[in-house]
Amino acid sequence: MISRNRIKALTAAVLLLATTFGSRPLLAQATLLQNAPGRKVLSLNGSWNYIIDPYENGFYDYRREAFDQSKTGKGGYYDNQKPSSRQETELIEYDFDKSAALQVPGDWNSQDPKLLYYEGTIWYKKSFTLTPKAGKRYFLYFGAINYESHIYLNGKKLGKHQGGFTPIQYDITSQLSPSGDNFVVVKADNTRRPDAVPTINTDWWNYGGITRDVFIAETPTTFITDYKVQLAKNEPGTLTGYVQLSGEGKAGQSVTLSIAEAGLRHTLKTDAEGRATFRLPARKLKVWSPQSPKLYAVSVSSGADVVQDRIGFRTIETRGQDILLNGKSVYLRGISMHDENPLIPGRARGEGDLRMLLTWAKELGCNYVRLAHYPHNETMLKLADEMGLLVWTEVPVYWTIAWENPATYQNAEAQLSDLISVGKNRASVAVWSVGNETPPGEARLRFMTSLVRKARALDDTRLLAAALELHRDGFKVTVDDPLGAELDLTSFNEYMGWYVGGKPSEITQYTFNIKYNKPVIISEFGGDALAGYHADADTRWSEEYQEALYQNQLKMLSTIRGLRGMTPWILADFRATRRQHPVYQNGFNRKGLISSTGVKKKAFYVLQTYYRQMAQQYDGK
Missing domain, CATH: 2.60.40.10 (Immunoglobulins)
Known part of the structure; x- marks a missing residue:
């Protein structure tokens, strides 16, 4: 625990850290087109040929030197090389056009059984016809590629991008072929790395590939x-x-x-x-x-x-322990969710999947959703605008990041900047979050405080938050994270009755000592239940256990002074490699209130009843 008299010294060091860390990764793209999908676009969605490349033969030669860094820049799969008429003399060990295809947008894990757990490089290739017009500019735009991508057009490298959930954009006007015949090649690599954002340890499936829309946007020259x-x-x-x-x-x-x-x-x-x-x-x-x-x-x-x-x-602001939306006190009736349709393996693929998730949230009685633990699809924010749901959105500074690595900070700040760029005109976005369950420490405080101040500089019209950890002594819980002094909300995750404590009936014994006079948001609580498994309220994994957990959680949380909302974990079951119990989990985190087959569990109705009561109290409905 960091003593309070050191906070000033630590935060003063933020300026030095920001100067050291800089502002953007070396190969990040220029300013993202605002509302890029709303421009005149040529969609590149659909079938893309792919090559699995675990040894990265298409990127490095046998001495592990990158082809695109050689004198000729030739030799990699991005050349999309074809045999000439003298085929008998040429050695070409790949052929995109004769290779299998993946659907884009979409992850590779759910499209081919042999790729279920694959982490590494896959090459994608798409041919398209576009004849550039005079007086026009053209931008190649990817909604997201997980995680590191190298992007080439007609054999020439456009750039490199790190981050699996933010858009990627390049001006390709001068690289388009005058003939109109073009091809784009992407090296996508979802390998987990200690210095990445997120780092190697997460609690969601590491879906690889081109997971969101791809298109070319046309604009005038100015x-x-x-x-x-x-x-x-x-x-x-x-x-x-x-x-x-x-x-x-x-x-x-x-x-x-x-x-x-x-x-x-x-x-x-x-x-x-x-x-x-x-x-x-x-x-x-x-x-x-x-x-x-x-x-x-x-x-x-x-x-x-x-x-x-x-x-x-x-407008949204805080005043003491109140959250004021348009000047009126609001209680945030929320739920957390991942960017995943539990009914269909893989990442959410488009508006239909996203609308279904938000419709479930509305049925639950929500006026608020937490889009965890990374930037979600831009379409999700527009749907939230339309459907009337406030949004908490965050960057994947998750658990333990390489706090003292300047490149890691640059990466996190770039993702935060792009998140804010995409969401700044969306009325639904109420909270920018800079991270989840990060362990207190001096380096972490410098890192996170820099992100908070960057977010405020980019947009001062939203609230700033992070999902904090707790300190427990028996049934006494203390919330005293020094980062809380920089934030607008006191938000934290707690799992009494599941990871902490005994039976659900014991949850009500917990008391909270919260050091900050700010609105309190419970960013996570919950417990697993396998839909259809029934037992008594003390039997883990049963719907009755989860139901009792929610009942007692709501009783306990109602005693917290300044409680102004919550986003329990989570709307629907989701796939997670860490969850290996062969009976109850089988590769799923089962904390969802809705099962992986779309069945509402008993706890769904507990929370729904509570939210109806809170809506009556705050909204008069």
Whole structure:
């Protein structure tokens, strides 16, 4: 435990750490296109040929030197080499076009039985036709590739990216073939590494591959690359933000922001850097809330470029131990979830899967979801906007990270920056989280405090949080993590009745000593139950045990002063390699309130009843 009189010294060291760590990985892409899926796009989803390459023969020569770092840059699988007419003289030991195919988006683990546990390199290749037009620019965009990817177009390297859950984007205008015949090759590697984010130890399946949409976005040569349109912090009558142009003619351009339904239209001029900022009265805007998830059609235009978005407007802040949404106290009736459809093996594949998960949350009585433990699909945030669900979203700084490694911090900050870039215009996003269950220590405090301050610099209109650990002495629980001083919420995970303590009936004996006068959010609690297994309330793995655990958890948590919400673990059973019991788990974490076959367990109805009571108390419903 770090003494309080050292906190100032530790946080002062954050500036040094930030200077040492820098701001972005060396090969990270330029600013992500805001609302990239909403542009004019050519989808590259569908069948991609693939080659399994555990020895990385397609990347290194026999002396373990990378082909793409050689003088010629040739020799790797990314060349997509084909035999010439003199086939008898050529040695080519691969052929994408004769290889099997995987569906994209999708992980490889669920598409081929021999890849179920595979960790390593797989090469993907996709041919496409696109003839570049004069006066246009083209961006190759991947929603996510897990984990490290090297991306090539027509045999030339575009770049390298680390992080399995954030978008990847490259300007490919000059690399497209004039003939229109093109191919893209991706080296995807999901190998777990100690210095990665997340690190080698996680409690979810390490799905590999191109797991989200792939497309090419077309823009004019001078185009809108970024924008933010939101209510000012704690000022519901003021609309603030910016529009950022890119391209040679970005300076001195007219930019128009229009919200026709609200009678708002404003034209601005960009500065020398292509940016136009605004601060406008917006008293006619109806606020967004879970009870009334109002979205406006927002148009941002400049010259030939017009970007359409659907944006909601709301304020969220804390005052003492209250969370205020649009100035009114709110209780966050939440649930945690993974980016996985339990009914179909693998990562969630698209809007249908995501809508199903959020519909289950709404049926449970939620006004709030925790998207754990990494950035989820951008479509999930847009659906939450539409369906009226507040969102906690986080980066995978999970358990024990390489706290003192500058490259690890750069990676975490880049993922955080991209998370905020994608989500900053979504009314549903209420909380940025910088991590989960990280063990207190000096290096960790420097690392995490730097992330908190980076998030505040990028967006001061949301709440900052992390799922903290606890200290226990018998039935006395203390929440006194020094990182809590930097956060807006006191949020922590507790597993009384499952990992801690005895029977569910003993849960109510726990008491909490929370050091911070802030809103309290229980970010996790729960216990496993195999759907359909019935016994008494003291028999682990039974639905009755999980039901009793929830009943007693809710009694215990109701005694916490300042409790303003929770996200129990978890909405649905999910696959996890760590969970190996052959009867009760069989490769699944069974803490879901909904089973891997879509059956609601008894605890689902316990929480549903509680949430209906809280909705009546706070919302009058």
